[in-house]
Amino acid sequence: MNRPKRIQSLIKVACRKGSGESDWTSADERIVSDASTVMRQACTHNQRVTRVCIWRTIMKNRRTRLATAAALAAAVVLSVAVMDWLAPPAWAIGQTVNALKGVRSIVIRGVGYDNGTADPFTLSIRPSQDGAEGLDMRVECQEQLIVVQGKKAWVYWPDKNVVNIYDDVTTSYGMMRDLKWWYDLAALNPWVTGKILAATKHIAKDWEEAYGQDERTGRDSVFVTCAYGSESRFWFVCDLETKLIVEAKYWNWSSPDPEGQPACHATSFAYNEDLNDAVFEFQIPEDAKIVDKAKTRKVEQEARVLSDRAERLFMEGKYAASIDTYQQVYDRFPDLTDGVPASTALCMMGSAYRMLGKPQKAIEVLRKQLAEYGHLEGCESTHYSLGLAYMDMGEKEEALKAFERCLAMGEGRRDPEGFPLKNARDAIAQLKGE
């Protein structure tokens, strides 16, 4: 051993022996316990702040959910393709890995449900053909067609004859941003790898595997259930002979009964279908109104940077500065993406004014938001904030009206046990109990 190495070795031995390692065990529980408490507080605070911010949720309309559900269903498929390290002996999932190594395309057919209305869909997916990061994907349902080529995407609404064109789905606003999660996973590797499995397994909770016969096929299968967060659950069936996924279901808050109707039911999986390149091409229909998101991207980015700055100031408790910055968002981008950033800015300004002890000003800007952007989805959050501001003012009747309006608007559109519906119900109970 040379002298520097000897010194390094000496340092290690000397410091480790002299550090009182045995004493740390008693500290472990205290540290983890204190850190966990602080972590929960931080998460509660963040949830409170971000829930007020309807920026993201406002765009989560039913179409988005369907696209996301379909994407997530496919994500599960990709995950299962490589879960070799999960395999119990009866489920030779290592063979699944082998079986799916050659898979170059998957077509999933199924039904999405929205408030009981069935909407059949077909999802075709393959690795990006030009070697670029991402995937080629086509999601087709009654109301919408989404075609993704790598990062470029077209979203078409036949009933409106409108096409949105995105040059980079991972940086775009609105509904295509929901695909960011999908790309985050895919970016680990564009196609089937153990990394995606690792991601799935780490993110998932309540992972359970059961063995039995698939009623549809009578074949030996493994049935896997798992959950993501508090709202999303998956169930899928893997054929033990072919080692391939044959069926999958996805539940979210709109389908809370695990025995009941899922939000999305993928009924068939076709592997290695010959997918013509034309499947992943999009011809802009004649007379369609084109919204080229590439042209508005720079402006959207500016709005996002400003909005993020304002949100950060809010989270840091710098409410006055946050209000000024949100005001800039409202002034500069009143109509951008249908007014979503401006609407959010007003909503957040209302919350900031409340935090500054100025409920009258809060009511003023929240009313302004409802007057100018009340047609946008997500305004139930604004009514909830309005109710809080009226409570601050001691105007119980007005507060009750606002909370009840929040409940009425959010029914069937928001998780009844989530923000803001649960909060509004609690506030009403509190007001009536006084």
Added chain:
Amino acid sequence: MFEDRLLVRRFNAGDTQALRRIYEKYRSDLFHVAGALLNGPAVVEDVVHDVFVAFASQAGHFELKGSLKGYLAICVANRARNVIRQARQIGPERLAERRPEPARQPDSSELVSDAELHQRVRAALAGLAPEQHQAIVLHVLGSLRFREIARQTGEPINTVKSRYRYGIAKLRSLLDGQVEP
């Protein structure tokens, strides 16, 4: 590294088990780093405690840049340095409680036991300039690459390497005769 990214994702989602896993994964390294920079188990424990609590307070919006271990180790080193600075402000008599005595120049003919040698190594380390001390501790005990130290501290990598090299050279001179080739 990949596991860390997933742990951070779960951590940001409010999963306390992820926090516990992060703690269990790096506690040993962090205690060693703190222990080498500070004197006394109580203050070492406090520093690691404070770093983890501060880390936990970022749940929901923590962004991992570089390695998680590197980030936490640098946080420990920075907090340890603050503790030492505060001790200096309190007074030199309190400082003595928190840092070991500088190395005594050994008699070259002196035969020292292992325990004594280890004590001298720790003392010699404490006698280094703080930046050199930190670079050595993070590299040797924290197992951080120079590049990671540079990234986390914002220092040029050559500066970090120089500090390490000069620190090791000084240690060699302080421990002259006790480090066998």
